[in-house]
Amino acid sequence: MVQRIAFRVHGRVQGVSYRYFTQKRATEYRVTGWVRNASGGKVEGQAQGSEDALQRLFRDLEKGPPLAVVEKLEKEVIEPKEGEKEFVVTR
Secondary structure: OEEEEEEEEEEEOOOOOHHHHHHHHHHHOOOEEEEEEOHHHOEEEEEEEEHHHHHHHHHHHHHOOOOOEEEEEEEEEEOOOOOOOOEEEOO
16 A cells, blocks of 8 residues: 655755765655655655555665754655656756
8 A cells, every 4th residue: 555654854964965875765665755854954845655565665764864963853754745656856
């Protein structure tokens, strides 16, 4: 079953390649969606895929790339989106 989850990451996650780390992991797990920097030094996005793929992605996002310090990862289940083909970094 396909799920879509909105997420917001708090901590030192901007300027440490967190968005590109997220894109790489999502692509590996065949998850679609997007990620971008948000106000207040946060990163936010949406991810869509199988429950297993999303669990693996969010385990990685809780740690982040080597220079990141993840303090909190918020998640909310939202309505899936039709026709999305890839996971992109947006501005």
